[in-house]
Amino acid sequence: MAAEQNLRCANHVVFLSPLIASTRNEYDSGMTQAIGRARRHGQTKTVHVYHLLVKFTYDVNVYQSAHGGRLVERDGGPKVVPESEVQPGEMRYEGKEMPVKTGR
Secondary structure, eight states, rough: OOTTTTTTOOOOOSSOOOOOOOOOOHHHHHHHHHHTTTTTTHHHTTTEEEEOOOSSSSSHHHHHHHHHEEEEEEEEEEEEGGGGGTTTOBBBBBOOOOOOOOHH
16 A cells, blocks of 8 residues: 555555454554545545455454454355354355464
């Protein structure tokens, strides 16, 4: 991302990894700020936002946590749904949990 720049000519925002934030508010604020750089006064084009994730990685876990649901395959593509709506046998994309470091 181009820090401290307004991108009035850009109409695609691509996130290569999820924003790691300690709170939902921090995540929402960071995403709003990043996307807002392309959705500035004077922007005449529709702004498209993409999140690129690799299946079965920790990045999917972070994305799911930030969006409050589970990323599953539905209708031929990925979709975030509440945990209670995940169907038995449905393809889930999350990876293994990262080990927590202890000590030092």
